[in-house]
Amino acid sequence: MTATVAVTDVPTAGRVSVARGYRFELVKMISQWRVRLLVLVCWIAPALFVAAVSQQGSLPVDTLFGRWMHATAWAGPVVVLGFSGTWALPLLTSLVAGDAFASEDRLGTWRHLLVAVRSPRRIFAAKALASLTVIVLLVAGLAISSTVGGLIAIGNHPLIGLDGHLLTPADAAGKVLLAWVCVLAPTLALAAIGLLGSVALGRSPMGLLLPAIVALTMQLAQMLPIPVAVRLALPGYAFTAWSGLFTSPAQLGPLLIGIGVSLVWAVAATALAYRLFVRRDFTNLTDDGAGRRALTGGLLPLVVLLGVSIGVVTPATGATGSGIEQEKVQQSVATAFAHLYRLQTKQLNRPDVTEAQLKATAACTKGGDQVAAQGAGNDWRCVVTWHLPDVEAAGTAVYQLDVTPDGRYVADGDGPKEVNGFFLVRTPQGDAPNPLWQFDAKLELLSATPKE
Known part of the structure; x- marks a missing residue:
């Protein structure tokens, strides 16, 4: 008698989908004490910083909008943004993306x-998406925390832009949000470089530090x-180009170029990391993947990409030189002075006057008559002239x-002291900061003709 035995196929495990792998990598990344600490710091520290600094007598005036932290909640998030673009975001991308693959080599x-x-x-794909999620979470924490801290400590008040014009709270909120969104592009570029370093250099500490070193x-x-043109072709230019949003009209040209370059670098570095x-x-x-292949497959293509970026941006923009020219400086100073003069007039309860009535002009020189009035430096000197209605004599300020x-x-x-020579003005409500004493402004580097 012959017995027939039915053989049942042993089920085999199916391939893990990208979505399931992403959830696994995200949970694994969040479970690390280092990442949890970063999330906690990014969602709490900015609020405490903005609330504490805004109540101090000494403000970070060397930072964009730092001098206005006592006046409006919307200065705080921008100050934090400037610090983040310089220090925080490069370090965050190093600790998150720079360790995404290297941790597996170490373990x-x-x-x-x-x-x-x-x-x-x-x-x-799972590791890259998990790293991206954590980085976006950290950036969102920096933005939201600094905004909440400012609103609680100072209040929802207008913000003075980088050409002296007054932004309503709603306009300021929109521009602050857009500025934070814009810095996601260079952050993604650094994150992609971090992934590339983590793959190419393996367990080497240089892979972890690569985004910070590049930044x-x-x-x-x-x-x-x-x-x-070289400045615009660098993938980190958008970390500073967001300041052009706070002028009227907004300086969108350099910002869009900076974002585009950053996104190209993000895609290229991610593709190189994937290929390796x-x-x-x-x-x-x-x-662990380190060695000559890391140099030829990772570093050299990025150097070539930088050269290509410069080669494309230069003819596309037609920009030459530093972009800082005498006519631009004069127009910018005159425009900012006119806007801020109106603000001072309102503080002193004087009759309102429009920018058209003021007819403000500026005559600027750099380092004396023997030096060309162009380029960066701390030796620029401007004499502003303006007119008041029914007043024959013109006013001047240096x-x-x-x-x-x-x-x-x-x-x-x-000087003169009653205009811009002292940091306080005496108003009917008491002493108040003099908006004409010191102010920050931004030049349009790409504009051949200054904008009014």
């Missing part, structure tokens, strides 16, 4: 992960008197300017 868990997921492509290098380059990762030999436990290579400048009043 020796690649074999277990590959057995579970069975697809390097899905592993890469520091770009900051140093931005401080140099480089041509404006899927080609890695995971059967060799001693190979400003010393410190212009930075990225087009931002600080105008320091040098």
Whole structure:
């Protein structure tokens, strides 16, 4: 008698989807004490900082909008944004994206992960998406926390823009939100560079530090008197270009170029990281991906991309030189002075006067007659002239300017005392900050003709 035995197929585990892998990587990343601490700090520290600084007598006047932190809630988030673009965001991307793949090399868990997921492509996608989620969460915490801290400590008041015009609370809120959204582009570029460093350098500490090193290098380059086209072609330019949103009209040209360059770098660096990762030999436990391949497959393509960016931006913008010219400085100073003069007039309860009636003009020189009036420097001097209705004599005021290579400048009043020579003005309600004593402004680097 012959017995027939039915053989039942043993079910095999299906491939793990990207969504499931993403949830696993996100939970794994959030479970790290370092990431939890970062989330806690980003969602609490900015509010405490803004609330504390806004109540101090000494304000961070060397930072954009720092001098207005006592007057409006919307100055605080912008001050935090400036600090974040310089220090916080590069460090955050290093700690999150820069460690996304290197942690598996240190722990020796690649074999277990590959057995579970069975697809390097899905592993890469899951880790990249998890890193992106955490970074966006941290950026959102910085923005929301600093805003809430300002609203609680100071209140929802108008904000003075970078050309002296007054922004309503609603306009200020919209521009602050848009500025934070804009810095996501260079943050993504640094995050992609972090992924590339984590893949290419393996367990080496340099992979973790790569985004911070790249950001520091770009900051140093931005401080140099480089041509404006080269400045715009750097992937970190959007970290400062958001300030153009706070002028009227907004300086959108440099900002859009900076965002575009950052996004191109984000895509390119992510693609390079993906290419290196899927080609890695995971059967060799001693190979973490570092070596000559990291140089040829990671660093050199980015250097080529920088050259291509400069080659594309230069003819596309037609920009030459530093972009800081005498006519632009004169127009900017005159425009800002006219706006701020009206604000001072309102403080002193004087009859209102329009910018058209003031007819403010500025005559600016740099370093004396022997130096060309162009480029950055702290040796700019401007004499502003204006007229009041029914007053025959023209008023004059002197400003010393410190212009930075990225087009931002600080105008320091040098008299007369009753106009801009003292930091306080006596109003019917008591002493108040003099808006004409010192003010920040921003030049349009790409504009051939200054905008009024």
